[in-house]
Amino acid sequence: MRFEMLLGYILLMYGSFSAALGGYVGINIGTDLSDLPSPEQVVAILRSHQITHIRLFDADNHLLSALSDTGIEVMVSVTNEEVLRIGQSPAAAASWINRNIVAFVPSTNITSIAVGSEVLSVIPNVAPVLVSAMQNLHKALVSSNINNGVKISTPVSMDIIPKPFPPSTATFNATWNTTITELLTFLRRTNSFFMLNAYPYYGYVQSNGIFPIEYALFQPLSPVKQIVDPNTLFHYDSMFDAMVDAAYNSIAAFNGSVIPIVVTETGWPWAGGANERDATVDNAEKFNNNLIKRVMNDSGPPSQPTVPMNAYIYELFNEDKKPGPLSERSYGVYFSNGTSVYTFNLGTSGDATVNASGGFCVARKGADAGSLQDGLNWACGPGQANCSAIQSGQPCFMPDTLENHASFAYNDYYQRMRSVGATCDFSGTAVTTMVDPSYGSCIFTGSTNSSSGGLVPPAFGPEGPPGNISPRQLPKIWSLLLVTVGLLVL
Template sequence: MAPFLLFLFPLLGLSFGEISSKIGINYGRLGDNLPSANRSIELLKAMNAGRVKLYDADPEILKLLSGTNLQVSIMVPNNEISTIASDQTKADEWVRNNVLPYYPETMIRYLLIGNEVLSYNSSDQDRQMWYDLVPAMSKIKSSLKSQNITNIKVGTPLAMDALQSTFPPSKATFRADISDTVMAPMLRFLNRTKSFFFIDVYPFFPWSSNPGNISLDFALFRGNSTMEYTDPGTGLVYTNLLDQMLDSLIFAMTKLGYPNIRLLITETGWPSSGDIEQPGANIHNAATYNRNLIHRMVAKPPLGTPARPGVVIPTFIFSLFDENQKTGPGTERHWGKRPLEDYEPLPEEQNNRPYKGAVWCVVAKGVSVNDEELGSAVNNACIAGNASGTCDALSPGKECYEPVALTRHASYAFSSYWAKFRSQGATCHFNGLAEQTSLDPSHGSCKFPSVIF
């Protein structure tokens, strides 16, 4: 049974045809345990998905998509944006290498410039890429036009952090650092080319960061009349969090003079698992979110949002597979849709309340790893944290030296490093070698550092 079917068909009672007209799937490949490209495309075809979104322009996959009925979205990598922005010949070359060999047999319909570019702000190079976005979009569009290709929409997927505020929706504005310099010219381009505002929108994140004030039912489309929210500025009534988030974009665009640019959801979904301190990341919620999302997006007539009732919103669900090589918090590796036979019946809801207590970071159970790889991870953690005494307790004669076992030493090093540097972005991952536990691994006089939530 194909991954993703769990959340679509048995729980929905929807036919393949009803789903295929509007729903797309993101096909990310940051994993070392994924099916082959050929098998993956067969899965997409078996689902009758209407669209597939890639994070590159992989030649093998684009060839495999030739002759299918799948509309395809391809992407210019972030690191190529500035080069293309400054040189029309580079844009022409990109189109010549990544579009012309496959089009029109492969139904490329969207060409996205970068991925969540405006979310990167750690260097001058990142910020320069902001200003290169629209020039790159314009040059790619010109390249397509020169080849008489008029049915590929050009744009860029943004995250919700492009907004300064989202609540209430009618008060939403784009961030001050990008509003006039980036967003205004981008909206002008999208409006002129009749393209979409492409957005990655995840109700999971605002809910999980504020579960005490946002109802889980509101985030999962399970709201009722007692959970409705009325925007004081417009009188519009909201029954779910996704509509609020989408309308905040509409109002922000309207404030810049572009009230009619269509929305396309490039990513949305709900994680099926995550770290101990990440509430609500479970299979039950993931199934519920995707089921109810699809009900809304395939409704006839279209539902739209309170600010744009009756309007179709093309949607790509994230994602086809879990991607175990992604870095960051645990949820990053658990957005994929798993085989149906793994979860019958659907598990009950769990971990919907924030975890309170201590958490440690230890060597993951069931991970096949050689001593060299684990030893290298320990050395990296100890060297990186040397100034903070991360591994002092592992020195000969110290309290955690005995017993001399690589797995025990690695667990201490992982937990110590994570506890000291979590506030600076460290995660309990260590290239897949580590996992969190709420069971104290301390022994005797050896006390493992922990993170308290």
């Protein structure tokens, strides 16, 4: 009995710490592109760029398998085409859960299910069974005893809030009152969150000059351009904050309660047609990097300052097969080979921790490209590292980036030669880490992993494992847990 009480108390403490650790930024993964990488290559790209949260627009079983044992938090989706059948049939919902959730957890870290995508806007005729579909899926999770670890919600578009500014007076379109009431009741009952797709790009373009572009890009506003809600006198430094607050106020107008909001889609296109002059590389780079800084400060919008704003950037790759204007095909932050469209960093763990006692030798994130190339050339030449695995068609070739190839070469040299005094430096472009950088079938020298899909952290020297928890907070948390254990044992 004492052990059970101790374990329960530890889990309670851990849950409390986890809930207080702040916001995260994830990324959406679309598949409507002509040169889609394999699931293993997608996972390698995620790891190499330190991406720890993803949203899939379906429940691709091959990708879910490739994500096994990576620790990456995964939001899977019921497609719009599946919502009607699942909403009408509990058996169909149970089958979907068994195929796409039960078959993969806990190895694949599935944490939520998005039921459809903007159903109220895209397929309004299915709205009457939307919440029924969510309820049927939740019952199937309960039957499988995994409902506590997997939340269910549905992404809605900002267009169901007709007048989002000022946020204090925002309300949902009355057409959807019945569905919204059912939805909010379900979210509150299951302790889930409200999924919102919010694009300041469209808000800015459609405002026809009413709002300055700095407001949409999270940039400082001059005193004469300050955006203030006249009812609350809240100052809004970004359109993103105002959009989230508009949703919070719309929710409050129904039941007065606070249901946390997760922004399931946001982003800025880096290319556009002749009439899309604000879709530029510079604006996309500013928006996404400023978004990351905004979310990672762990505060909420003015009306809910203590509720972090988690967000998923749209999207990982440019989906060149999508219809519509050029901007629709230009939201990707990476090309399909893993290289960045512009300077972009979703990794939140900072510089790598150097561990002089050994571990793995990897390229320092942000190292000068010329110096990295010199180091790679030396390691594979005079250093006599075995670089065959990073050749085209070999298991460590993808992602085809200088940092990834240098990490493999640096580590192979270091593992072979450190016993005779070799160091992990390479003119300041390398660091050591105790975290195994292996991924998929790419096994780094010195790794104990012998099969693909082992515990695979980011490739470029992170401070700790993927997930919500900042590595800097882990020692404090474990210290507190150990003290608690000691006190209870005594």
